Amino acid sequence: MASQTLPDSVIIVGAGIFGLSTALAIARRYPDPKVTVIDRQTPPVEDGTSVDTTRCIRSVYADPDYGRLAAKAQRMIEADPELKPHYFKQGMSFITSGRPGPLLEVWKKGLAHLESQGKGGSVVHMKTPEEVFQRVHGKGAEPAPDSKLSKERSWNYGYCNLEDAFIDAKESIRVCYERCLEQPSITFRCGVPVHRISIQNGRATGVVLENGEVLAAGLTLVAAGAWSPRLVDLEGMIASSAIEVAWIKLTDEEVAKWKNMSITTNLNTGLNLFPPHKGETKILRRSPGYKNTVTVPHPEDPSKTLQTSIPRTTVSNPTDVIPFEAEVGLRDQLREIMPSLADRPFDRTKLCWLSHTSSSDFIIAPHPRIQGLHVATGGSGHAWKFLPIIGDLVLDSVHDKLPKNLKDKWAYAPKGADMGNASMLRGEIKELRDYVRSSDDGVRSRL
Ligand SMILES: Cc1cc2nc3c(=O)[nH]c(=O)nc-3n(C[C@H](O)[C@H](O)[C@H](O)COP(=O)(O)OP(=O)(O)OC[C@H]3O[C@@H](n4cnc5c(N)ncnc54)[C@H](O)[C@@H]3O)c2cc1C
Numbered sequence: 176m177a178s179q180t181l182p183d184s185v186i187i188v189g190a191g192i193f194g195l196s197t198a199l200a201i202a203r204r205y206p207d208p209k210v211t212v213i214d215r216q217t218p219p220v221e222d223g224t225s226v227d228t229t230r231c232i233r234s235v236y237a238d239p240d241y242g243r244l245a246a247k248a249q250r251m252i253e254a255d256p257e258l259k260p261h262y263f264k265q266g267m268s269f270i271t272s273g274r275p276g277p278l279l280e281v282w283k284k285g286l287a288h289l290e291s292q293g294k295g296g297s298v299v300h301m302k303t304p305e306e307v308f309q310r311v312h313g314k315g316a317e318p319a320p321d322s323k324l325s326k327e328r329s330w331n332y333g334y335c336n337l338e339d340a341f342i343d344a345k346e347s348i349r350v351c352y353e354r355c356l357e358q359p360s361i362t363f364r365c366g367v368p369v370h371r372i373s374i375q376n377g378r379a380t381g382v383v384l385e386n387g388e389v390l391a392a393g394l395t396l397v398a399a400g401a402w403s404p405r406l407v408d409l410e411g412m413i414a415s416s417a418i419e420v421a422w423i424k425l426t427d428e429e430v431a432k433w434k435n436m437s438i439t440t441n442l443n444t445g446l447n448l449f450p451p452h453k454g455e456t457k458i459l460r461r462s463p464g465y466k467n468t469v470t471v472p473h474p475e476d477p478s479k480t481l482q483t484s485i486p487r488t489t490v491s492n493p494t495d496v497i498p499f500e501a502e503v504g505l506r507d508q509l510r511e512i513m514p515s516l517a518d519r520p521f522d523r524t525k526l527c528w529l530s531h532t533s534s535s536d537f538i539i540a541p542h543p544r545i546q547g548l549h550v551a552t553g554g555s556g557h558a559w560k561f562l563p564i565i566g567d568l569v570l571d572s573v574h575d576k577l578p579k580n581l582k583d584k585w586a587y588a589p590k591g592a593d594m595g596n597a598s599m600l601r602g603e604i605k606e607l608r609d610y611v612r613s614s615d616d617g618v619r620s621r622l
Contacts, residue, residue, distance in 0.1 A: 179574055181208045182393020182547075186382055188369050188406060190214040191225035192559055193398035193551040195351045196566030202358035204570060210361045211390065213382065215402075215490075217365040218352040219345045222488035224400050224528055226345045228422070228457055229449045230559040231438055233267055233339040235292070237284045237595055240580055244561060244568075251563035252342065258563075261346045265450055266299070266437035267339035270307055272329040278442040281595035286334055299335040304328055310335060311436050311448075311512065319514055329444050330512045335437050341449060344559060351562065364390070371474060372397070372406055372548060379548035394573065396549045401528035403552040404483040408474050412538060412589055413553050415484040416466045416604050417526035419501035420459040424522045425451050429515075439512065445600040446508040455522060456513075458505055461556070463602035465498065465526060465610060475545070486528040487607060497524040498610035526607070531555045534590035535597040539572045543587050549573055550587060557597035 185201060187194045190212050198210050219226040232252060234245035252258045271282045289298060301307045307330045308318040321328065355361045370385045372395060381391040397406050401415040425433070430451040439448045445461035466484035473479035489495050496502075502524070509517040532538065535555040542548040551569045558565065571577045572585070 179576075181205055181573070183208055184392040185210045185394045185396065186390060186392035187212045187396045187398055188214075188382065189398035189400060189402075190218040190220060190352065190363070190365070191223045191398065191400050191554075192348070192351075192562045193400070193554070193565060193569065194396070195348065195355055196562055196564075197396060197398065197551060197569040198355050198361050198566070199351065199358070200566030200570045202355070202360050206360055208360065211364055211392070212355065212361065213364045213369055213384075213390070215366070215368040217363070219348040222486065222490045222525075222528075224530075224554065225559060226348050227420075227527065228343060228345065228452055228455075229341045230344040231267060231339065231447075232262070232342050232560045233336065234560075235285060235289050235294075235336060235339075237288055240584065241557075241596055242288075244564060248561050248563045249340070255563070257350045258342070258347055261343035261350075262340055263342070263450070263452070264338070264340040265435060266335045266337040268301070268307075268310060268333055268335040268437045268439045270301070270330050270333035270439065270441045272327070272441075272443040273331050274327075274443060276443065277593075277601065278598055281598050282333070282442045284595060289334075289336060294336070294338065297337045299337065301333050301335070304331050307331065307333060308512070311433065311439055313432065319511065324511060326507065326511075328511065329441055329508075337437075339438065341438055341452075343452065347562065369399075369406060371472070371477065372545075374475065374545055377544065378546040379542075394547055394549065396551060396569070396573075398551045398569075400552060400554065401486045401530045403530055403550070404481075405471055405485050406474055407542060407548070407550055408481065409538070409550075409552075410589075412587070413530045413532050414466065414604065415486060415528060415530055416464040417486065417528045417607070418459060418462055418464040418599070419497040419505060419524065420457065420527050421497065421502070421505055421521040421524040422455045422457050423516050423519050424455050430454060441508070441512070442598070444508050446505070446512070448509075448513060456516070458509065459527070460501070460504055460508065461599045462501065462504065463600055463604050464529070465607040466604045467607045487526075487611075488528065489525060492613075494613040494615050495526070496612050496614050497526060498607075498612055500610065529554070529556050531599070532590040534592060534594055536584050536590050538587055539569055539577075539585040540582075540587040541572075555597050556599065
């Protein structure tokens with residue numbers, strides 16, 4: 176679709192950052208086309224990847240394209256009077272054990288890149304475990320001695336980039352949804368999932384909902400996040416997998432003590448620890464994670480089936496809690512950096528689903544075989560921060576106007592190796608059914 180116009184009707188499947196941002200971009204550029212955003216639920220979608228208490232906003236990337244785009248998006252968030260109240264610029268610390276491995280290289284590249292950009296003034300260096308610990312707990316706080324740790328020390332040295340921030344992702348998505356509602360050309364159909372894309376003679380003609388209703392459109396965009404492989408054959412380019420997240424309620428004294436801490440992340444162990452927000456702290460582990468392999472009808476040929484992983488969440492399984500081994504992993508990590516919380520009950524937990532590509536590059540491209548069908552997915556653990564600009568880029572892709580470097584990077588084609596844009600720990604992605612745990616069952620060990 177190379178011309179700078181759009182068909183009269185556009186369907187967007189998915190009201191996460193890709194879908195909402197694109198709906199707004201279309202409405203702002205072209206008031207006439209009727210845009211229908213369809214989601215399983217009403218935004219902010221509780222189990223959608225874009226909805227959470229916090230997301231990191233950072234602009235230091237080894238990849239210059241993401242770095243430039245992230246810096247632009249961050250400036251837009253800071254200048255946006257409705258997003259600004261949900262944005263907290265408290266810095267982000269990147270800590271390493273210093274032991275060799277691919278993530279040590281990512282850590283080194285991140286620091287070198289920051290310094291090469293002349294941003295040394297916004298960096299605080301931590302040269303010892305004591306300095307790392309005190310950046311979280313305040314001057315004079317002492318980390319546990321080696322004799323009290325069951326494992327080799329992991330929080331040894333690092334740096335904090337004071338330019339980085341976190342944002343309340345749920346409230347920001349609410350802002351974005353409400354902006355869409357104000358646009359006369361955008362309507363929402365929430366509550367009934369899309370069953371499949373309608374395809375006639377190699378052309379997408381809209382969607383069929385799970386209740387059998389058919390909705391027609393001249394252009395259909397699949398922005399269904401980790402659910403996307405259910406609707407388009409992504410040929411293994413994305414892995415839908417989930418990582419563990421937990422929340423711990425804090426006392427007023429703890430909130431006062433930690434309220435100015437930075438997001439604190441360990442690039443060897445994958446732990447992310449967030450500053451207090453609304454009386455609680457969030458922790459997550461960028462572990463290899465879990466998948467939920469199921470057999471589904473082939474999206475392009477319903478007479479065939481396809482094996483793929485799609486999210487299993489608390490919407491369909493309300494009593495699910497994170498696997499036992501995931502809980503153990505989070506607590507093990509807290510023992511060294513946040514010892515007073517290591518045995519505190521979790522208020523709640525969840526598995527957060529990612530649509531992850533091998534290189535962490537997104538897929539924003541026309542479907543190679545089906546006319547009138549576009550895809551915007553593969554957010555890979557780092558797409559949220561692009562919320563203010565990603566919709567315009569999707570629209571540029573629809574018009575085949577993306578600069579060549581972005582068109583190539585986001586092509587509907589197999590991706591390359593991980594370049595450290597959103598690194599996850601390496602290892603086997605486990606089948607969730609073997610580890611699933613319900614709050615009704617109590618603790619079931621698979622260690
Ligand atoms: C634990 C975790 C931490 C992260 N941290 C960061 C971070 O700090 N910074 C950052 O920039 N990024 C981060 N990310 C990545 C970022 O959150 C995602 O890349 C981004 O939110 C993905 O958005 P999306 O629109 O693709 O998916 P989603 O938000 O999941 O939206 C997809 C929508 O499609 C809907 N849908 C699916 N199937 C159907 C159907 N059949 N019919 C109708 N609707 C359907 C779903 O209900 C959902 O609302 C993180 C991700 C995770 C998992």
